[in-house]
Amino acid sequence: MVQSAGESAMEATAPAAKRAVVTGASSGIGAATVRALVNDGWTVVALARREERLKALVAELGGKAGYVVCDITDEASTQAAVDRILAGGPVKALVNCAGAAFGKDPVATANLDDWRNMYELNVIGTLRITQKLLPALKKAPGGGTVLVISSTAGIEPYEGGAGYCASKFAEKVMARVLRLEQIGEPVRVVDIAPGMVHTDEFSLKRFGGDAERAAAVYAGVPDPLSAEDVAECVRWALAQPDSVDIDSIVVRPRAEGSYTKVYRQQ
Numbered sequence: 001m002v003q004s005a006g007e008s009a010m011e012a013t014a015p016a017a018k019r020a021v022v023t024g025a026s027s028g029i030g031a032a033t034v035r036a037l038v039n040d041g042w043t044v045v046a047l048a049r050r051e052e053r054l055k056a057l058v059a060e061l062g063g064k065a066g067y068v069v070c071d072i073t074d075e076a077s078t079q080a081a082v083d084r085i086l087a088g089g090p091v092k093a094l095v096n097c098a099g100a101a102f103g104k105d106p107v108a109t110a111n112l113d114d115w116r117n118m119y120e121l122n123v124i125g126t127l128r129i130t131q132k133l134l135p136a137l138k139k140a141p142g143g144g145t146v147l148v149i150s151s152t153a154g155i156e157p158y159e160g161g162a163g164y165c166a167s168k169f170a171e172k173v174m175a176r177v178l179r180l181e182q183i184g185e186p187v188r189v190v191d192i193a194p195g196m197v198h199t200d201e202f203s204l205k206r207f208g209g210d211a212e213r214a215a216a217v218y219a220g221v222p223d224p225l226s227a228e229d230v231a232e233c234v235r236w237a238l239a240q241p242d243s244v245d246i247d248s249i250v251v252r253p254r255a256e257g258s259y260t261k262v263y264r265q266q
């Protein structure tokens, strides 16, 4: 089901040259990205499933953002959202933040539905909305940008992470191949791969609501990345001249050398 609000009101004042769509905008990195882009002069359409959260975010930003409720794993919901967005004007950037990890089981015993759900969201969902917005992005004044928030999980697989890592490897490959296929076209493809980011929900969802297990992920780590740290990478990448494609960024906390080499204070 797709609903919208705020969006129509926003369009009256939206400068077409800097209008972005951010998926996964109801929490964590996506919500921080909406705030960072609005502060940098963008008008933003925030997408996610939880309307109350989107509504609160848009209210906080005083009319510089709108929202459309959208489930990117659902074809009809995504098509309706894209129709709604494009009816509001040109789009210059798509920031794909929607994503999740489900479970941390070994390959031998992993839950097939966890893998399926990660593929549906992180890979197929990202592909679905990217395909639908790509033609409009290429028509944006000066050209458009497709940006994905992948993960260092898409670079270095770790035990228990095969399903999530495989989906993030796939997301990175999608971005890389899209860039190759679109050479000569007015579109940039940017891949931002964060390491450990302490957001409120990511690990909780991964461990099915187990707060103790989620907290253990960040235990003793002096300064994990914040959602705002990653949002700043997005803001900076999008702020470069249209002819400059920030191909990929790997961003980690200083305390993290790799997924398995993390400094923790005792």
Ligand SMILES: NC(=O)c1ccc[n+]([C@@H]2O[C@H](COP(=O)([O-])OP(=O)(O)OC[C@H]3O[C@@H](n4cnc5c(N)ncnc54)[C@H](OP(=O)(O)O)[C@@H]3O)[C@@H](O)[C@H]2O)c1
Pocket (backbone or CB within 6 Å): 023, 024, 025, 026, 027, 028, 029, 030, 047, 048, 049, 050, 051, 053, 070, 071, 072, 073, 096, 097, 098, 099, 100, 101, 121, 125, 149, 150, 151, 152, 193, 194, 195, 196, 197, 198, 199, 200, 201, 202, 205, 227
């Ligand atoms: N946190 C980390 O350590 C970390 C590190 C590297 C990369 N990442 C990646 O960064 C991205 C954001 O992570 P985060 O930490 O900000 O997690 P988060 O707070 O859990 O945010 C995930 C967002 O995705 C949205 N979402 C989930 N399913 C959706 C669906 N079917 N359709 C549309 N939106 C959907 C959620 O909103 P609704 O539930 O309202 O739909 C939420 O806004 C993810 O792709 C994640 O893989 C995270």
